[in-house]
Amino acid sequence: MMRASEGVLSGQSIAYFSMEIGLLSEIPTYSGGLGVLAGDTIRSAADLNIPLVGVSLLSNRGYFRQTLDSQGGQTEHGVLWEPSKFMSPLPEEVKVKLGAREVKLRAWLYPCKSHTGSSVPVIFLDTNLEENHEEDRGICDYLYGGDESYRFKQELVLGIGGVRMLEALGFSIRKYHMNEGHSSLLALELLRQNGTNISEVRKRCIFTTHTPVEAGHDKFDYKLVESLIPEREDLKILKKLGGEEKLNMSLFALNLSAYINGVTKQHSRISQQLFPGYQIQAITNGVHSYTWTSPFFRELYDRYLPGWANEPELLVRADGIPDDEIWAAHRNAKKALIDYVNQGTGVGMDYETLTLGFARRMTEYKRPAFIFSELERLRKINEKGKLQLIFAGKAHPKDEAGKQLIREIFGYMEELKAEMKIVFLENYDMELASRMVAGVDLWLNTPQRPFEASGTSGMKAAHNGVINFSVLDGWWIEGWIEGVNGWAIGPEPDEPLSEEECRACEINDLYNKLYYIIVPTYYKRRDEWFKLMNNSISMIAYYFNSHRMMRRYVTQAYL
Ligand SMILES: *Cc1c(COP(=O)(O)O)cnc(C)c1O
Numbered sequence: 001m002m003r004a005s006e007g008v009l010s011g012q013s014i015a016y017f018s019m020e021i022g023l024l025s026e027i028p029t030y031s032g033g034l035g036v037l038a039g040d041t042i043r044s045a046a047d048l049n050i051p052l053v054g055v056s057l058l059s060n061r062g063y064f065r066q067t068l069d070s071q072g073g074q075t076e077h078g079v080l081w082e083p084s085k086f087m088s089p090l091p092e093e094v095k096v097k098l099g100a101r102e103v104k105l106r107a108w109l110y111p112c113k114s115h116t117g118s119s120v121p122v123i124f125l126d127t128n129l130e131e132n133h134e135e136d137r138g139i140c141d142y143l144y145g146g147d148e149s150y151r152f153k154q155e156l157v158l159g160i161g162g163v164r165m166l167e168a169l170g171f172s173i174r175k176y177h178m179n180e181g182h183s184s185l186l187a188l189e190l191l192r193q194n195g196t197n198i199s200e201v202r203k204r205c206i207f208t209t210h211t212p213v214e215a216g217h218d219k220f221d222y223k224l225v226e227s228l229i230p231e232r233e234d235l236k237i238l239k240k241l242g243g244e245e246k247l248n249m250s251l252f253a254l255n256l257s258a259y260i261n262g263v264t265k266q267h268s269r270i271s272q273q274l275f276p277g278y279q280i281q282a283i284t285n286g287v288h289s290y291t292w293t294s295p296f297f298r299e300l301y302d303r304y305l306p307g308w309a310n311e312p313e314l315l316v317r318a319d320g321i322p323d324d325e326i327w328a329a330h331r332n333a334k335k336a337l338i339d340y341v342n343q344g345t346g347v348g349m350d351y352e353t354l355t356l357g358f359a360r361r362m363t364e365y366k367r368p369a370f371i372f373s374e375l376e377r378l379r380k381i382n383e384k385g386k387l388q389l390i391f392a393g394k395a396h397p398k399d400e401a402g403k404q405l406i407r408e409i410f411g412y413m414e415e416l417k418a419e420m421k422i423v424f425l426e427n428y429d430m431e432l433a434s435r436m437v438a439g440v441d442l443w444l445n446t447p448q449r450p451f452e453a454s455g456t457s458g459m460k461a462a463h464n465g466v467i468n469f470s471v472l473d474g475w476w477i478e479g480w481i482e483g484v485n486g487w488a489i490g491p492e493p494d495e496p497l498s499e500e501e502c503r504a505c506e507i508n509d510l511y512n513k514l515y516y517i518i519v520p521t522y523y524k525r526r527d528e529w530f531k532l533m534n535n536s537i538s539m540i541a542y543y544f545n546s547h548r549m550m551r552r553y554v555t556q557a558y559l
Contacts, residue, residue, distance in 0.1 A: 023122065059140060212267055287463070462536040
């Protein structure tokens with residue numbers, strides 16, 4: 001049997017802990033942006049030969065597969081997948097105490113291979129062993145499923161089990177990187193091993209926060225915590241470093257990490273206000289260039305900018321690629337998407353019409369129905385120059401407001417049926433994301449500020465010459481140059497407007513820019529449109545990629 005620590009990773013590694021990791025569309029161990037970012041992190045680490053090992057949970061039943069009825073009602077289905085098709089079980093076993101019971105864990109190894117020949121091991125923890133109590137066998141079944149107690153058990157398995165498993169596998173870990181607070185119990189295990197030497201543990205921990213609102217941070221009742229971690233010494237430390245009232249996983253991570261960062265510049269500033277007294281740095285997210293570039297653009301970049309995949313900075317010279325070749329590559333990607341849409345839904349979209357895409361988690365702050373705010377204005381635009389809209393996205397099983405938003409969009413689809421082709425595609429996943437970010441003309445993003453910590457799908461779009469039209473939140477604040485590489489919806493971040501004024505400004509921008517700028521540019525001034533496509537590549541993709549991001553993590557956090 002293979003050993004996880006063999007190969008490139010002799011010597012010391014960085015352990016990268018994440019509740020979700022998106023490696024392949026067929027491996028359902030991710031739900032959305034956080035997991036896809038973790039996957040891109042690992043893919044870039046493999047390309048760049050960074051000694052890193054990923055740690056996550058197996059998610060035996062995945063997140064869920066989404067189906068939608070004719071009214072947009074969502075049904076969630078457990079995913080049955082065969083881990084052995086993609087990864088191999090390792091012989092090592094470790095134990096974690098959950099209250100009075102000991103739970104045995106094993107690990108599955110997925111080697112994430114790079115085209116450069118190197119690879120990064122990813123360890124998926126699994127409690128589904130015969131020796132375990134029936135209840136404990138399912139701890140790693142559902143990503144973000146179950147109740148608070150289920151979640152805390154998962155976090156115990158991930159944090160404490162993860163550290164122990166890496167040791168059992170023979171890894172020598174220099175730094176522990178927590179991707180979001182879910183894994184911060186790893187620091188408790190390190191404290192136990194270090195005789196509670198806080199400064200020693202801090203030196204070894206890195207924490208990346210992803211949540212710009214207080215309520216978004218995982219918190220657990222001490223009643224629950226005590227039932228699963230009864231040791232008095234542990235509880236004392238948890239209360240001291242994770243909060244007296246409730247165990248706040250982010251606070252625990254903040255207190256035990258010497259390096260802390262947010263995922264965009266704005267998000268770091270907001271996190272700094274949320275957690276005064278901590279030094280919060282910024283490393284802006286990126287996406288894995290090769291993964292998120294369609295085959296049509298890969299071929300084009302290979303010809304004009306050889307080496308781009310491992311050195312995405314080269315995309316800065318996209319101005320040397322002739323417009324007609326960029327347009328031809330885009331037309332191919334668009335045709336592939338439209339054919340896919342038409343085959344799946346029979347809606348009859350065409351290749352010429354200006355096509356807008358919106359796909360992300362369906363949840364309130366993302367405001368997926370924002371484009372339907374004033375139907376009369378949307379109709380006017382559609383009379384001036386035809387529009388097609390393609391939506392996708394899952395709502396978390398417990399997010400009733402998110403589910404309602406899908407039904408709302410279906411309502412608008414029905415209402416506009418005679419005038420406009422609109423579809424909502426089921427089961428948004430990495431594969432569908434790849435098709436959509438490459439195949440539409442305009443990538444729409446209308447979050448409620450300042451809740452979008454980063455957002456990454458717009459960066460994927462830019463890699464395919466697709467133009468961003470977005471609220472100035474998250475990464476777009478750093479990427480946007482008005483009318484040069486895309487368009488903003490609403491005010492600049494530092495304009496002192498009330499929530500109402502802000503919304504009014506966003507609605508005006510949304511419709512006015514579509515009517516007066518975007519539609520005429522697409523239909524009448526194609527040369528200008530080409531320039532914006534080209535600038536998306538040379539001014540956005542060249543920078544907002546995970547190779548640049550990982551080089552930052554190496555020089556600022558890992559070394
Ligand atoms: C990229 C991606 C996301 C994140 O998109 P945002 O713009 O950050 O919301 C979510 N889900 C999937 C499947 C993705 O590929």
